Structures are given as structure tokens and as C-alpha cells.
Amino acid sequence: MAYRKESNPISSGDAGVGEVAASLPEGLTEQDLVEIYAKTVLARTMDERIWALNRQGKVPIAASSQGHEAAEIGSLLAAQKDGRTFLFPYYRDLALKMTAGLTATQVMLSFMGKDGDPYSNGRQFPLQGADLPRNIIQISNVVGAGLTQSTGYAFACKMLGDDTVVLCYFGDGASSQGEAHEAMNFAGVHRLPIVFICENNHYAISVPQRLQMAVEDVASRAAGYGFPGIVVDGLDFLEVYATTREAIGHARTQGPVLLEMKCERLMPHTTDDDDRRYRPPEEIAEVRGRDPVARLGEYLIDQGFLTPDRVEQIKADALHEVDAATDAAEAANPPDVRTLFDAVYPS
Ligand SMILES: Cc1ncc(C[n+]2csc(CCOP(=O)(O)OP(=O)(O)O)c2C)c(N)n1
Ligand SMILES: [Mg+2]
Secondary structure: OOEOHHHOOOOOOOOOOOOOHHHOOOOOOHHHHHHHHHHHHHHHHHHHHHHHHHHOOOOOOOOOOOOOHHHHHHHHHHHHHHOOEEEEOOOOOHHHHHHOOOOHHHHHHHHHOOOOOOOOOOOOOOOOEEEHHHOEEEOOOOOOHHHHHHHHHHHHHHHHOOOOEEEEEEEOOHHHOHHHHHHHHHHHHOOOOEEEEEEEOOEEOOEEHHHOOOOOOHHHHHHHHOOOEEEEEOOOHHHHHHHHHHHHHHHHHOOOEEEEEEOOOOOOOOOOOOHHHOOOHHHHHHHHOOOHHHHHHHHHHHOOOOOHHHHHHHHHHHHHHHHHHHHHHHHOOOOOHHHOOOOOOOO
């Protein structure tokens, strides 16, 4: 079975998730929420700009995190508050990587494949590679591969007596890969310090969830590996944050947890995809009405943490920052051809 908020077996039950200011989840302050909202808006503005630049022929390809921001940024904030974590995101995690500390200009350099891309200096898919100063690795776009890589990392942490907890991100489609089973089975046997985070947007490119698996919840699979699986509202920033913090604590002391964040993919699979060929317009309109960024902004206004004017100012500031990053990346050079073989290892 998969557990939901009310019956979550790793929770004390009083996390105060999604409720009033007086019961913000542990370790989270009003100031944190305001700052994180500004970063969320910046990530969304960047994502929209990247999409527009693709249509102008300036960005070859992008996978959007629109609709996944609460899942990515809420779980990242939980990891940052914990302080002893290592992250293996996947290709849809722009919002996570940006909020982890990449500047808007660095992100834009990566998407345009220019000199200065901090992940691979313009050699790989955008933001693919390693960002070791921020404890982040995303080696490839091979669907499901990150599960075994991150499980190996968690195994090494345990062997070395290091109390780091690994967070491994992947999609619902990836959860159908053999590697997902192998990784979770191994992690369960060895009680590894790892939190598996499935960002379930109900599609693997054009394949809907019902054609990928015969269960409603990916989280229910955790029972087969001997650890808890919890369904999380991945559009609710506070629920994501609180559940991830609990899961990190559980992973450090007792072993793996599978968190299934129910998200929505607000855009096509990538800039190369046309989702109108397989998603009815009513469905696209419906999911856009449940935008997690708008929901966080409304929550902050409701709680009196932000005024509508301040929200507008945050949006204007984000646009300004993205404009400057766009100009800087457009003016930047491609990587120097003499560096072509740097960091390339002969086989
Ligand atoms: C091993 C492998 N098979 C197929 C692909 C092609 N592919 C790229 S993304 C994708 C869908 C993955 O869907 P999901 O895991 O749900 O992630 P989402 O893109 O929806 O976030 C596929 C099949 C790949 N990259 N790697
Ligand atoms: Mg998916």
C-alpha cells in the first residue's frame, strides 16, 4: 500500500503541513518562504524565457520544470535545511538546480551551450554533468540510470560511515525501468540512506501512466522492497518540504523512503514535443489551472507574508534578472575549440 499524509508511517502527524502560519513545518520561517518564492518565480521566468529562445533558434533543446517547481524546490529546501545531503536530480530539474545556487547567467550559458556552462562547458545536454560544490550530480539523460548511480553513492556513504543522505529524483516513466527495481531492491536490502523522489507527472513523453503501470501509486511499490512509500501532493510546497524533511531523517537512521510527488507537466515533454497530439485541450487547460507557483503566491498573500504589490515586484525583478542573463549569454563565446578534448576520457 502507499501511505498518504494522514497515515504517513514516518511522520509524527503534527507537521502542520499546508496550514496557518503558526504551524509552519519545522525549521521553516516566513522569511524562508518569501525568499523561496522569489527563487521559484525566477526559475519559472527563466524556464519561460528558455522556451521562447528555443523558438528563436538560440537554445537547441530544453525540458521544462513548469509544474514541478514545488516538488523540486520544496524538497531541495528540506535537503538544505538538513545540511548533510547529496542530490541526483534528472533532466526536468531546472528549478532545483537553479535554486541550489546557479546564477541566471550560468543557467543561460548552459542552455545556449556557451563557454562558462558550469556543468559541462557546453558539451552535454543543458545542466547535465556534475556540480560538486553544490553536492549535485546528473550524469546523463538515460532514463532510470540515476537510480542505480545514486544508490551506489548511498552504499558508499554507508560503507564509509558518512551520515550523508542521498536524494534521487526520477519520473514516473523511469519507475517502470528495470534499473528502478534493481536500485530500490538493493537499497532496501542494505537499508541505505536514500530518499527516492518520483516526480509523477502522469506521462512518459506521450505515454500516459495507465499504459506504463497497472497501479495508481508508484509509492505502493515500496512495500515490495521493504520500506515506506508515501504519496505527496507535489503541487503543495509546504507538504513537499515537510514530508521530505521527515523522509531524510528516516533515511539517515532507518533506511530508504520512496516519496511519490504527484506533479503536473504544464508544458510538452521537451521543446521538441507537441503535446496537442496526445493531450486533449481540456486536460491541458485543467492542469494549468493548478499551477504550483501561483498556488504558493496565493498562500503567501493569504497568510499576510506578501502583499499583491510585492508579488508584482518579485515578478518584475525576476524578469529583469532573466533579461540580463539572456544578454550576457548571447554575447558570450562558444567554448574555445582548443578545449574540445578537455575532460574527455579515452575509452
Ligand atoms: C533508457 C532510455 N529509454 C528511453 C529514453 C527516451 N526518453 C527520454 S525521456 C523519456 C520519458 C521519461 O518519462 P518520465 O520518467 O515520466 O519523466 P518525465 O519526462 O515525464 O519527467 C523517454 C522514454 C531515454 N532517454 N532513456
Ligand atoms: Mg513523467
